[in-house]
Amino acid sequence: MxxxxxxxxxxxxxxxxxxxxxxxxxxxxxxxxxxxxxxxxxxxxxxxxxxxxxxxxxxxxxxxxxxxxxxxxxxxxxxxxxxxxxxxxxxxxWIEQGLRTEAFWTAFGEQLAALHHVQQKQFGLPTDNYMGALPQCNEPAASWVDFFIQKRLQPQVKLAVDHHLLEPALASRFEKLYQQLPAIFPAEPASLLHGDLWSGNFLCDEQQRPVLIDPAVYYGHRSMDLAMTTLFGGFDRLFYESYQYHFSLPANYLQQWEVCNLYPLLIHLNLFGKSYLADIVNTIRRY
Structure with missing residues (x-):
């Protein structure tokens, strides 16, 4: 290069x-x-x-x-x-890295909560971007359910079917999930999201401050960010406790996280193959 x-x-x-x-x-x-x-x-x-x-x-x-x-x-x-x-x-x-202390994790939870308090009515963003190596459409929508279905799940399901990574019969089961989404996600304003918040997309600087890198930014449901933190092992307990203190989670937050993670799992299915299919199947069968 x-x-x-x-x-x-x-x-x-x-x-x-x-x-x-x-x-x-x-x-x-x-x-x-x-x-x-x-x-x-x-x-x-x-x-x-x-x-x-x-x-x-x-x-x-x-x-x-x-x-x-x-x-x-x-x-x-x-x-x-x-x-x-x-x-x-x-x-x-260039960010020099430091030690991830308890104070780091507590600050990280508080600061992500503050980011999610940056809110607006519409979901999406005026411009598109990428989620990993795949284009991500951010065309705005008035409701989270419509945005999540039309701009997140449906395009990835179609791509997976087109590339023979997802059987049409299983893809059709997403329709049952779509009907349940309004009950799973009661209305709340759109939060500013990092959009790809897994463990490889943040740093700890020399002063033990959190640093966000490699975003896939849009305004969406805050459970999208929180769900992704759990996808590959999860963050420290203090992170979640601090976030909860500064921005209370709904009673069904674990259900929201499970459903939200269908999007990055579909992205990984389309990018890296069928090793991610079992997690998708296990989730979709519950709905």
Whole structure:
């Protein structure tokens, strides 16, 4: 990925006269990531192919800046975005990491609750973005149930059926779930969401402050964020206790979380295959 011309382009984006040192980082299945060292400065660099993920980094920049504008939780500063040939580049502030203490988890719960208190009437967002490697439609809707069905579940169910990952007979069972959603999700305002809040999409900085990264931002039901925290093992108990103290959960929150997690499970089914099918089947059969 890091040809001489691409390195030169990144240098121009950073407006750096000094030589840059690139260190490859492990990570996601979508981007090549690097730590960039220049004299006295560090940056995070993400690179992928525009033809594969058109507009991904512009959408990520918009999401990060929307979250940062609320001033309730730390978000990496966007340094620059750019495109050269078929390469698109996102340059971010480098975050040095610290120890996840009890104070960190308590602050994280409180700050996510504060983010979810940023609310509006409509669900969605004026612009679309990505959930992992898949495009995510955020066309606004007046109700959560309509938005969740039409913009989250139905597109992923159709994609799974089209790629023979989900049997049509099982897909049809989602219709029974859709009928029950108004009772599962009583009306509440749309909250500003991170949108992809699993354990790989937050950091702890050197001052034990939570930092959100790699968002899939929109205004939705807050159970979407909370449900995703449980999908791959869950967060520390103090996180949930702190969130509950600052923004009370409904009595059926576990049911809401189970239903909400159908969306990321369908995303994973469509991206990574049938190893995620059993969890989807187990949930949908209960409805």
């Amino acid at each position: 890091l040809t001489a011309s691409l390195q030169s382009f990144i240098k121009q984006l950073l407006n750096e006269g000094a030589d840059l040192h690139f260190t490859p980082l492990g990570g996601g299945s979508i981007n090549h990531t690097y730590r960039i060292n220049s004299p006295g400065k560090k940056f995070l660099c993400k690179i992928n192919k525009f033809s594969s993920f058109p507009g991904m980094f512009e959408a990520e920049q918009a999401g990060l800046e929307l979250l940062a504008s609320q001033q309730v939780i730390r978000i990496p500063q966007v340094i620059a975005t750019g495109r050269t040939g078929d390469n698109q580049v996102l340059l971010l502030e």
